[in-house]
Amino acid sequence: MIDQKTKVIAIASGKGGVGKSMISANISFLLADKGYKVGIFDGDIGLSNLDIIFNVKSKNNFLNVLKGECTLEDIKITIDNNLTLIPSESGDEILQYEPKVIQEALLKKSSFLDKLDYLIIDTSSGIGNFTKIFLQCADEIIIVTTSNPLAITDAYTLIKITSTINKNLNLIVNMTENEKEGKVIYENIRKVAKNNIETPFSLNYLGHIETSKNISKSIKFRQLFTKTTPSSLSSFHLSEIVDNLILQLENQAPPKKTKNSFKLFIKRVIDNF
Numbered sequence: 001m002i003d004q005k006t007k008v009i010a011i012a013s014g015k016g017g018v019g020k021s022m023i024s025a026n027i028s029f030l031l032a033d034k035g036y037k038v039g040i041f042d043g044d045i046g047l048s049n050l051d052i053i054f055n056v057k058s059k060n061n062f063l064n065v066l067k068g069e070c071t072l073e074d075i076k077i078t079i080d081n082n083l084t085l086i087p088s089e090s091g092d093e094i095l096q097y098e099p100k101v102i103q104e105a106l107l108k109k110s111s112f113l114d115k116l117d118y119l120i121i122d123t124s125s126g127i128g129n130f131t132k133i134f135l136q137c138a139d140e141i142i143i144v145t146t147s148n149p150l151a152i153t154d155a156y157t158l159i160k161i162t163s164t165i166n167k168n169l170n171l172i173v174n175m176t177e178n179e180k181e182g183k184v185i186y187e188n189i190r191k192v193a194k195n196n197i198e199t200p201f202s203l204n205y206l207g208h209i210e211t212s213k214n215i216s217k218s219i220k221f222r223q224l225f226t227k228t229t230p231s232s233l234s235s236f237h238l239s240e241i242v243d244n245l246i247l248q249l250e251n252q253a254p255p256k257k258t259k260n261s262f263k264l265f266i267k268r269v270i271d272n273f
């Protein structure tokens, strides 16, 4: 797998609290469970919480890498077979870093990242500077909304902004009442977007996840529901989403064979500053 390009998938939303981190963590687990090598980067810079979701403690994180105290390799946390977390920092100290410092930190040797099949980036809500860069560099963007009208409006705005920087957009409707609600919301967003956005882009529907006590409980007990209750309805929905995502990626042009693909990703990040 070393010379196959790492697919970078960014998970974004207009509104906060729509389930991005929960979805990022569970998609990563399911991809790893299928045998892919997966890295998940906590890109919610300043408000990171994936260490809590995965129930792991990190002594050092991305802030320490930025400070030059350790490398990406040193901060990685093995979550499961094939699944590695790159933890980040909560608080405002990390937000003060200049792009140049990020460049130096990320360009240091990171052999394990180069070998990944997928790098999932959990981003912060909205379109702040860090998020914008992660979205620009991703191969696929997954936008998460709920059925809340405010979340739908914000998702549409995010689609409008991202349609100019990345054409591969995907939608997940989370916290629905049923399957139909998810499809209706997707169709409505697609119609409004088609009528109002001039740049050609595609919005692929990955699926829905119903509001479930199973999910809220799993967050409370710091477990992954796709791992602890694999035959639940919520796990079934997430599996469908992952299958659709893999299908979507397979339909893209075949990846260029290249080594050091993570470095190339970082270079794209840096070039976009």
Ligand SMILES: Nc1ncnc2c1ncn2[C@@H]1O[C@H](COP(=O)(O)OP(=O)(O)O)[C@@H](O)[C@H]1O
Pocket (backbone or CB within 6 Å): 013, 015, 016, 017, 018, 019, 020, 021, 022, 023, 174, 175, 176, 209, 210, 211, 212, 213, 215, 216, 217, 219, 220
């Ligand atoms: N489908 C769902 N059913 C029930 N609760 C959910 C569902 N999706 C997310 N949640 C809850 O919503 C909250 C916010 O989720 P989170 O992943 O942190 O959102 P974000 O990363 O977008 O801010 C969490 O407490 C989570 O338990």
Ligand SMILES: [Mg+2]
Pocket (backbone or CB within 6 Å): 020, 021, 022, 044, 049, 122, 123
């Ligand atoms: Mg989050």
